[in-house]
Amino acid sequence: MQINEATVRKIAKLARIKVTDEEAKSLEGELSSILTWVEQLNEVDTDDVEPLTSVVETTMKKREDVVTDGGYAQRVTKNAPLSEDNFFVVPKVVE
Amino acid sequence: MPDLLDLNIAEAREGLDNGDFSAKEYAESHIKEIENANKELNAYILETPEKAIEMAEKSDERMAKGEAGLLEGIPLGIKDLFCTDGVRTTACSHILDGFEPPYESTVTENLWNAGAVMLGKLNLDEFAMGSSNETSHYGEVVNPWRRDGDEAKLVPGGSSGGSAAAVAAHLCAAATATDTGGSIRQPAAFTGTVGLKPTYGRVSRWGTVAFASSLDQAGPITRTVEDAAIMLQVMASHDEKDTTSVDIAVPDYRKELAGKVKGMTIGIPKEYRVDGMSEEIDALWEQGIEWYKDAGAKIVEVSLPHTKYALPAYYIVAPAEASSNLARYDGVKYGLRVEGEGINGMYENTRAEGFGAEVKRRILMGTYVLSAGYYDAYYLKAQKVRTRIKQDFDEAFKNVDVMLTPTTPSPAFAMGEKSGDPLEMYLNDIFTVTVNMAGLPGLSVPAGMSKSGLPLGLQLIGKPFDEGTLLKAGQVIEQAAGELPKPTKWWA
Numbered sequence: 001m002q003i004n005e006a007t008v009r010k011i012a013k014l015a016r017i018k019v020t021d022e023e024a025k026s027l028e029g030e031l032s033s034i035l036t037w038v039e040q041l042n043e044v045d046t047d048d049v050e051p052l053t054s055v056v057e058t059t060m061k062k063r064e065d066v067v068t069d070g071g072y073a074q075r076v077t078k079n080a081p082l083s084e085d086n087f088f089v090v091p092k093v094v095e
Numbered sequence: 096m097p098d099l100l101d102l103n104i105a106e107a108r109e110g111l112d113n114g115d116f117s118a119k120e121y122a123e124s125h126i127k128e129i130e131n132a133n134k135e136l137n138a139y140i141l142e143t144p145e146k147a148i149e150m151a152e153k154s155d156e157r158m159a160k161g162e163a164g165l166l167e168g169i170p171l172g173i174k175d176l177f178c179t180d181g182v183r184t185t186a187c188s189h190i191l192d193g194f195e196p197p198y199e200s201t202v203t204e205n206l207w208n209a210g211a212v213m214l215g216k217l218n219l220d221e222f223a224m225g226s227s228n229e230t231s232h233y234g235e236v237v238n239p240w241r242r243d244g245d246e247a248k249l250v251p252g253g254s255s256g257g258s259a260a261a262v263a264a265h266l267c268a269a270a271t272a273t274d275t276g277g278s279i280r281q282p283a284a285f286t287g288t289v290g291l292k293p294t295y296g297r298v299s300r301w302g303t304v305a306f307a308s309s310l311d312q313a314g315p316i317t318r319t320v321e322d323a324a325i326m327l328q329v330m331a332s333h334d335e336k337d338t339t340s341v342d343i344a345v346p347d348y349r350k351e352l353a354g355k356v357k358g359m360t361i362g363i364p365k366e367y368r369v370d371g372m373s374e375e376i377d378a379l380w381e382q383g384i385e386w387y388k389d390a391g392a393k394i395v396e397v398s399l400p401h402t403k404y405a406l407p408a409y410y411i412v413a414p415a416e417a418s419s420n421l422a423r424y425d426g427v428k429y430g431l432r433v434e435g436e437g438i439n440g441m442y443e444n445t446r447a448e449g450f451g452a453e454v455k456r457r458i459l460m461g462t463y464v465l466s467a468g469y470y471d472a473y474y475l476k477a478q479k480v481r482t483r484i485k486q487d488f489d490e491a492f493k494n495v496d497v498m499l500t501p502t503t504p505s506p507a508f509a510m511g512e513k514s515g516d517p518l519e520m521y522l523n524d525i526f527t528v529t530v531n532m533a534g535l536p537g538l539s540v541p542a543g544m545s546k547s548g549l550p551l552g553l554q555l556i557g558k559p560f561d562e563g564t565l566l567k568a569g570q571v572i573e574q575a576a577g578e579l580p581k582p583t584k585w586w587a
Binding site: 003007008011012014015016017018019023024027029030033034035037038040041042043044047049050051052053054055056058060061063064072076078079080081082088091092093 | 098099103140193194195197294295296309335339341342401403404407408411418425427428429430431432434435437438439440441442443444446447453456458459460462463466473475476477478479480481482483485517518533534559
């Protein structure tokens with residue numbers, strides 16, 4: 001599968017990573033060769049196979065829907081590059 | 096008194112219990128050695144000597160009261176993927192600059208509760224993505240091993256390159272590591288150490304920086320098989336905080352080591368005889384087979400027909416899960432933030448500057464295979480292939496107890512040798528990645544030396560939650576291989 005530079009830019013936009021022209025060019029080649037290499041999976045007959053969702057057969061554990069932790073906003077925001085009064089601060093998103 | 100640095104965990108525990116030396120002396124000898132060696136090896140990216148001394152003194156107090164834990168006073172290196180309360184944790188990524196977790200990972204919590212002492216945080220490939228420890232934001236780790244008569248710097252393997260190098264160079268008694276596609280076993284093989292990747296679900300993933308959640312599993316790197324048993328004993332637990340952690344009692348692994356290998360059946364998967372496999376790897380494998388025959392085990396050939404599809408399927412599943420897991424690094428909650436136009440500009444600049452080339456490549460690959468219109472063709476297909484891989488193992492394990500394969504297709508390579516071509520680098524994991532895809536336990540044990548004088552490892556693959564048998568079988572290689580050479584201490 002060959003992908004072009006426009007596709008690289010599109011997925012970079014989706015992934016929220018800014019790429020330079022030079023990076024986009026080299027990624028075009030690298031991603032194309034990886035995508036071509038994984039095409040060999042089409043040789044495998046998977047018609048009657050369920051996708052693997054868990055490597056160990058277990059039933060999903062459940063617990064009561066109650067608060068078990070929290071109440072320390074200061075600790076939660078302590079590592080933020082920018083915070084104010086225990087809130088994360090981000091650039092303005094509403095006009 | 097023996098050189099404290101050369102003691103394995105079992106020996107050190109005995110020495111500590113006998114009062115031959117204190118936990119503080121034991122920790123201090125490591126702290127001094129790290130000071131000397133780390134400039135050259137770069138195994139530690141953060142040293143915590145004060146914490147080590149404080150923890151060791153507490154160990155000495157507990158031992159005086161007769162309250163020694165299983166790892167009381169044992170100095171460990173911690174891969175910088177495990178969150179440590181108040182101690183910087185970065186996954187060796189620029190994007191986690193200065194992050195000090197306000198909590199402790201379950202694995203490290205278990206270790207400290209058993210009395211272990213933390214020496215510092217160990218280098219790794221950025222977000223554990225790599226097979227050579229060349230993608231770390233904190234620089235490459237240098238393998239303590241060199242080729243005979245050659246001073247070229249070799250890679251220690253990856254992603255747990257710092258863990259493997261530190262254990263091989265005796266900069267800790269043992270180290271924690273993680274394995275998503277071979278990241279414990281491949282560096283163990285490259286450094287002449289023992290690496291154990293437990294069954295998925297045996298060890299809690301809580302508090303460990305996530306790479307690919309359906310594949311990631313923590314385990315130890317040690318100098319002996321017995322030490323691996325001791326470390327797993329403590330690291331393994333059922334954890335309410337990780338829904339994929341399995342509620343099965345942790346057996347006494349050391350007790351299981353005493354069992355007999357005679358009468359066991361060892362499977363040799365024929366698909367692992369890949370084209371172009373080097374003669375010395377093939378010879379090592381044959382040697383391993385002979386050792387098991389001598390130990391009274393039965394050898395049978397088994398078939399795992401979908402082996403060759405494991406690596407390409409991995410390079411869909413792992414990047415897809417990584418692209419999702421790494422979405423959290425957005426310049427808002429922790430680490431690096433690079434301002435830009437509006438919130439999207441800030442996200443894009445932060446992630447462009449914060450992630451290295453390999454991490455970006457995998458996030459983009461993952462974003463692509465999960466994007467609208469491609470999900471079925473790539474991710475769903477890969478997860479179905481994964482079922483096929485698991486069925487192969489289920490079938491083969493009806494007739495065998497463990498499987499024996501080489502760990503890697505080659506010994507350690509030189510820095511820069513494979514970093515130009517991502518696909519060539521990925522092929523390093525060809526023998527290890529199937530194990531992650533099927534969720535099985537795998538163990539790499541040092542088995543011999545290459546012609547160039549470098550360590551080589553053999554891999555054992557076990558049934559789910561049968562680490563006891565795996566470790567017991569691993570001792571056969573360890574005992575038959577005998578005393579293997581140690582790296583020349585060129586760094587001190």
